[in-house]
Amino acid sequence: MIFVTYWYLVFALVTVAGYWLVPRPAARLGFLAVACAVFHYHFAGPAGVMPIIVLMIFTFAAGYSRQGWACIAAMVLCVAALCFYKYSLFILGELVAPFSHPLAAVMLAGVKNVMPGAPPLGISFFTFEFVHYLYEVEHGGEPIRNPLKFLLFAIFFPSLVAGPIKRYPQYLSSLQEGAQRFSRDDFAYGCWRIGIGFGKKVGIADNLTYFIDRLQPQFAALGLAARWGVFAAIAFRILMDFSGYSDIAIGFARLLGVRLPENFNWPYVARSVQDFWQRWHISLSYWIRDYVYIPLGGSRHGVPRRVFNGLVAFSLCGLWHGPAWHFVIWGLYHGVALVICATYRRLPGFGSRCAQVFAWQPWVPWLLTQTHAWFGWLLFFYPVPEALHMGRLLFVP
Amino acid sequence: MTPLPVRLAPRWFRPRSFLFGLGAGLAALSALGWRVSHLDYHPHFVRFCPEISPEGSYYPTIAEMSAIVRARCRPGQVLIIVGGNSIFQGVGQPAAELWSRRVQELLGTQYCVVNLAFRGAYASDGGAVVAEVLRNEFPRQIYVANVGSMNCMDPTGSDPYRFLFWEAYFKGLLVPFAPRTDYIQRRFYRPWTSLAPMVDVAGKAWLDRGLHFDDLWNYVAVDWCNTVPSIFHPDLPAAFAPRGRFADDERDARDIPFEERYQPAGFALEMQIVRGGTEPYYRRGPDGRWVLSAQTQDYFDYMDRAAMPEQLRERTLIVVSQNSPYYVDRLTPAERMREEVGYGDSVTSWRDAGYEAMTYPAGLSVDDYADRTHLTVTGGEKLAASVVAEVRRMAGRLGYLEPVPARP
Numbered sequence: 177m178i179f180v181t182y183w184y185l186v187f188a189l190v191t192v193a194g195y196w197l198v199p200r201p202a203a204r205l206g207f208l209a210v211a212c213a214v215f216h217y218h219f220a221g222p223a224g225v226m227p228i229i230v231l232m233i234f235t236f237a238a239g240y241s242r243q244g245w246a247c248i249a250a251m252v253l254c255v256a257a258l259c260f261y262k263y264s265l266f267i268l269g270e271l272v273a274p275f276s277h278p279l280a281a282v283m284l285a286g287v288k289n290v291m292p293g294a295p296p297l298g299i300s301f302f303t304f305e306f307v308h309y310l311y312e313v314e315h316g317g318e319p320i321r322n323p324l325k326f327l328l329f330a331i332f333f334p335s336l337v338a339g340p341i342k343r344y345p346q347y348l349s350s351l352q353e354g355a356q357r358f359s360r361d362d363f364a365y366g367c368w369r370i371g372i373g374f375g376k377k378v379g380i381a382d383n384l385t386y387f388i389d390r391l392q393p394q395f396a397a398l399g400l401a402a403r404w405g406v407f408a409a410i411a412f413r414i415l416m417d418f419s420g421y422s423d424i425a426i427g428f429a430r431l432l433g434v435r436l437p438e439n440f441n442w443p444y445v446a447r448s449v450q451d452f453w454q455r456w457h458i459s460l461s462y463w464i465r466d467y468v469y470i471p472l473g474g475s476r477h478g479v480p481r482r483v484f485n486g487l488v489a490f491s492l493c494g495l496w497h498g499p500a501w502h503f504v505i506w507g508l509y510h511g512v513a514l515v516i517c518a519t520y521r522r523l524p525g526f527g528s529r530c531a532q533v534f535a536w537q538p539w540v541p542w543l544l545t546q547t548h549a550w551f552g553w554l555l556f557f558y559p560v561p562e563a564l565h566m567g568r569l570l571f572v573p
Numbered sequence: 574m575t576p577l578p579v580r581l582a583p584r585w586f587r588p589r590s591f592l593f594g595l596g597a598g599l600a601a602l603s604a605l606g607w608r609v610s611h612l613d614y615h616p617h618f619v620r621f622c623p624e625i626s627p628e629g630s631y632y633p634t635i636a637e638m639s640a641i642v643r644a645r646c647r648p649g650q651v652l653i654i655v656g657g658n659s660i661f662q663g664v665g666q667p668a669a670e671l672w673s674r675r676v677q678e679l680l681g682t683q684y685c686v687v688n689l690a691f692r693g694a695y696a697s698d699g700g701a702v703v704a705e706v707l708r709n710e711f712p713r714q715i716y717v718a719n720v721g722s723m724n725c726m727d728p729t730g731s732d733p734y735r736f737l738f739w740e741a742y743f744k745g746l747l748v749p750f751a752p753r754t755d756y757i758q759r760r761f762y763r764p765w766t767s768l769a770p771m772v773d774v775a776g777k778a779w780l781d782r783g784l785h786f787d788d789l790w791n792y793v794a795v796d797w798c799n800t801v802p803s804i805f806h807p808d809l810p811a812a813f814a815p816r817g818r819f820a821d822d823e824r825d826a827r828d829i830p831f832e833e834r835y836q837p838a839g840f841a842l843e844m845q846i847v848r849g850g851t852e853p854y855y856r857r858g859p860d861g862r863w864v865l866s867a868q869t870q871d872y873f874d875y876m877d878r879a880a881m882p883e884q885l886r887e888r889t890l891i892v893v894s895q896n897s898p899y900y901v902d903r904l905t906p907a908e909r910m911r912e913e914v915g916y917g918d919s920v921t922s923w924r925d926a927g928y929e930a931m932t933y934p935a936g937l938s939v940d941d942y943a944d945r946t947h948l949t950v951t952g953g954e955k956l957a958a959s960v961v962a963e964v965r966r967m968a969g970r971l972g973y974l975e976p977v978p979a980r981p
Binding site (some may be wrong): 181182183185186308312317340343345346350360361363364365367368371383386390426435436437438441458459462465466 | 577578579589591595773774775777807
């Protein structure tokens with residue numbers, strides 16, 4: 177993890193100290209932009225920097241022009257870049273190869289020639305932020321006219337690698353306001369969140385990872401209690417790992433006076449799948465809702481269309497996590513659950529009785545929701561047959 | 574567009590108190606770290622067995638190793654630090670019959686022998702670094718390490734143990750020595766884009782200098798609760814048990830059947846390794862004798878001279894380790910001759926660079942070896958006898974055996 181390197185620590189100390197030592201707010205933003213560029217160049221390398229520069233220029237220009245077609249073209253370019261860098265190997269291997277091996281081989285060779293060893297740093301996040309920006313401008317939002325501020329929106333280092341996915345009006349006003357003067361409260365709260373984040377990530381998640389990596393390969397040989405222990409460890413590991421990372425990002429941003437949006441809000445206390453997705457990776461689920469689900473029609477065109485929209489949105493949400501089928505299935509698994517959640521009350525008799533039980537005994541919907549979410553992690557982390565096998569072993573001695 | 578939730582500090586959160594607590598907490602932990610950095614928390618230390626070595630995910634610190642030495646060496650004793658690789662660490666020898674213990678017995682109480690060798694280490698790794706760090710505290714010291722034939726010293730040590738060198742280097746504990754600095758500049762600081770790893774190691778040393786983080790956590794891991802499970806004890810509850818609880822359980826090679834020590838399946842590979850020790854560096858001269866290439870000679874000379882300041886080289890004894898006769902006897906006569914020339918040239922090369930150097934004593938048999946390189950207890954005893962003779966000679970030459978003037 178980038179945040180757990182001494183390079184980053186030295187970089188962050190120098191950046192935070194330098195930021196507040198610069199006397200004028202405008203100059204502070206300039207200093208921060210240079211620091212963000214150094215961070216990005218250091219971790220992404222020359223090959224990783226080029227895509228974001230190109231997309232940034234197109235996005236800024238399209239937004240600046242406020243032309244609908246330009247915004248749409250830039251959105252298409254962003255999504256195409258994301259697909260190319262993140263999914264082209266998956267698409268060629270899974271969708272082209274079954275029909276024509278030679279064609280897939282030729283395309284694969286071509287793609288590998290132009291593709292860097294790994295996708296550009298944070299591409300999943302910055303393309304989503306660019307799409308959000310272009311969509312809002314295209315729908316009448318005020319574009320960012322200052323290139324420096326756009327640069328800071330694009331490569332703000334605390335959130336560049338793994339989010340939270342920012343909303344530009346909120347972010348820019350926070351950046352502008354935060355740069356005015358040093359706030360002891362923000363500084364202290366930033367330190368607090370960083371401490372919490374490191375505790376979750378290094379103290380809990382990394383140790384859980386050690387045991388999961390050791391025990392999961394021999395899952396079938398474990399006793400029933402131990403299997404449930406591993407199952408719980410998997411669920412807590414991802415929460416501690418990801419929310420810890422978000423805490424650190426939010427904390428570092430706060431040291432610079434910037435208030436990033438929250439990404440987690442106690443998801444394991446959720447009592448419905450909808451509630452869960454309002455607590456888990458909040459910035460992503462809101463993005464999916466605002467820029468996939470609602471533009472598809474949301475819940476405005478009847479139940480069948482609502483079901484379809486939900487499934488499409490969640491399968492894309494799954495695919496966003498990685499180029500593999502099990503991510504898609506994980507997304508669909510949640511999509512189906514959301515559909516059930518949203519519609520079960522309409523079932524005559526059964527639906528209303530369920531709703532009564534859930535209202536009377538709140539632990540029942542909590543148990544159902546968490547069981548659903550935790551089983552989902554098996555699909556998220558492992559190939560589908562293995563996940564199903566592990567799921568079965570939780571009940572078979 | 575939905576505005577995303579932003580969390581503010583909870584109402585009970587008091588920034589001033591938090592920052593004060595943060596500062597006070599860090600200061601308290603640093604003070605604890607500083608305190609334990611002066612403690613020897615390895616009371617039964619014999620050597621760095623796997624449980625307290627990097628191979629077991631445990632990374633000793635310079636302060637920790639120095640404390641081990643301080644706790645054993647009394648004022649007036651000549652300090653003998655043993656470094657090098659698994660051969661000198663005593664793989665194949667149980668702790669009670671370790672060759673370096675035998676050295677201690679033979680040298681007597683006028684000397685103090687501390688074995689700081691690590692598996693797979695270079696002569697310039699851990700022991701050498703600690704010896705240099707303690708140069709003023711223990712001015713009467715001899716550093717003894719082994720190297721393979723045709724092996725030179727990397728001035729910064731080997732990859733797995735370089736963390737010790739960097740710790741001492743960036744904490745300013747080493748002698749300023751221009752050739753070594755020049756080597757470091759050329760090897761690690763060339764293009765500015767590759768500076769990141771150096772920023773990492775330097776940053777860590779710089780922070781740890783004030784915080785004593787590594788010392789504190791090593792102390793906790795040895796005495797209280799191990800937080801990074803070792804591959805040697807991965808299961809609960811042993812994974813989190815204090816590392817100090819695990820005994821040094823090195824097997825006695827004499828108890829291992831001959832076929833296991835000299836496995837037929839690995840014979841070809843071992844022979845390849847034996848040949849590879851000298852083959853790349855030698856060519857036949859016109860008179861049929863093996864001649865070391867000038868390039869190799871120059872390289873070794875440069876590296877060995879850059880590894881240590883001159884004043885430390887003269888009190889360093891390099892033992893060129895040899896392969897088991899089980900394999901050497903199966904070489905062709907020409908290869909065997911090359912092997913012999915290689916040992917001789919290695920010793921000469923070390924001596925030319927200002928070190929003391931020797932090879933193994935003559936007459937080591939197949940039974941004195943645990944395998945191709947490591948020694949059994951009997952082999953260790955023979956080695957100890959010859960090393961002791963050389964150490965005594967060096968101590969006399971360096972003037973260590975004169976009575977220490979009484980403190981005013």
